[in-house]
Amino acid sequence: MDTGSTSTLFFGGTAYLGMPGNESFRQLVIKGMELYGVNHGASRNNNITLDIFSIAEKTAAKRFEAEDAIIVSSGYLAAQLVVQQYFASHQLIYAPETHPALWLGIPAAPKMKFSDWVEQVIVQINSSDLPSLIISNSLNNLIPEIYDFNWLHRIDPHKRVIILVDDSHGIGIVGDQGQGAYSRIPVLPNVQKIVIASMAKALGVDAGLILGNFSMIEQFRSSPVYAGSSPPSPGMLYAFVNSEEIYKNELKKLRMNLRLFTDLLNAGSGLFFINDFPVFLLKDDAAASVLLKNGINISSFPYPDPKGKSLNRIVLSSNHQREDLEILANAINGANAPKG
Numbered sequence: 001m002d003t004g005s006t007s008t009l010f011f012g013g014t015a016y017l018g019m020p021g022n023e024s025f026r027q028l029v030i031k032g033m034e035l036y037g038v039n040h041g042a043s044r045n046n047n048i049t050l051d052i053f054s055i056a057e058k059t060a061a062k063r064f065e066a067e068d069a070i071i072v073s074s075g076y077l078a079a080q081l082v083v084q085q086y087f088a089s090h091q092l093i094y095a096p097e098t099h100p101a102l103w104l105g106i107p108a109a110p111k112m113k114f115s116d117w118v119e120q121v122i123v124q125i126n127s128s129d130l131p132s133l134i135i136s137n138s139l140n141n142l143i144p145e146i147y148d149f150n151w152l153h154r155i156d157p158h159k160r161v162i163i164l165v166d167d168s169h170g171i172g173i174v175g176d177q178g179q180g181a182y183s184r185i186p187v188l189p190n191v192q193k194i195v196i197a198s199m200a201k202a203l204g205v206d207a208g209l210i211l212g213n214f215s216m217i218e219q220f221r222s223s224p225v226y227a228g229s230s231p232p233s234p235g236m237l238y239a240f241v242n243s244e245e246i247y248k249n250e251l252k253k254l255r256m257n258l259r260l261f262t263d264l265l266n267a268g269s270g271l272f273f274i275n276d277f278p279v280f281l282l283k284d285d286a287a288a289s290v291l292l293k294n295g296i297n298i299s300s301f302p303y304p305d306p307k308g309k310s311l312n313r314i315v316l317s318s319n320h321q322r323e324d325l326e327i328l329a330n331a332i333n334g335a336n337a338p339k340g
Contacts, residue, residue, distance in 0.1 A: 019204020032238025075198025078208030172202030
């Protein structure tokens with residue numbers, strides 16, 4: 001990809017399905033804006049609204065295998081809408097690496113492996129009389145690691161639990177059809193599940209999503225936070241509703257790129273990755289410098305602590321061409337070749 005007057009390759013960001021540059025998607029956004037306007041600044045509970053909001057929510061619920069859905073203006077609002085609904089009635093239990101959008105105040109998120117945290121949480125909930133709101137990401141896109149939630153079966157069935165899962169980096173790309181995390185969280189009589197996500201990453205829509213059962217979603221629609229908020233751009237939602245085939249095709253391209261790239265890597269590439277996820281962690285800081293010298297820009301910045309050590313990650317998208325991947329793989333293989 002040519003990103004300017006100097007030819008460089010970009011392997012960063014979160015546009016996993018390449019929506020910002022997808023011409024078919026962009027044309028749908030334009031058509032949606034022509035039909036519905038650029039924005040709709042009324043309250044969500046206004047007596048005058050647009051049908052595209054309910055159409056998009058029904059579409060999201062079906063596409064991501066939930067009973068019901070709410071779409072709001074951002075992933076941050078989606079997260080805060082849920083947390084603020086339950087913080088007074090539930091003990092909040094944060095998982096490691098929980099995104100700041102889910103924080104209320106500055107919680108003491110544990111610094112440990114997710115699997116170790118799980119063991120602690122099971123003991124904590126089973127020994128407590130308070131209802132619990134467990135707050136977790138669906139995956140760690142920095143390492144990367146996709147979390148398994150089957151441990152919920154080990155919680156005492158008499159304990160009342162809500163699990164809130166942030167699927168911002170999984171929705172659209174994880175699962176056979178990109179359906180995300182909702183359907184793989186166990187269905188248990190004592191556990192209610194809610195999945196929230198920023199739609200601005202793989203899906204390319206500046207909006208936030210909440211997935212849940214009918215009764216919980218109806219509670220959120222009655223929330224003052226929801227009632228007082230403006231909706232996302234109706235034109236973007238029109239594009240989301242009408243882009244199912246675009247998303248499917250781009251997911252196929254992304255997975256083809258992942259297979260091609262991993263096939264091109266030599267043994268001992270110095271990358272850590274998991275199957276079917278487009279993030280590759282560089283273990284060697286020096287390799288990141290080699291890539292930059294070769295005109296290859298990757299994601300390299302301190303996160304989540306802005307004063308901490310930089311995380312060096314390669315992010316693939318469906319936009320990358322075979323030539324791009326060959327150049328990247330050759331640079332990595334060269335950077336990790338034995339010296340001397």
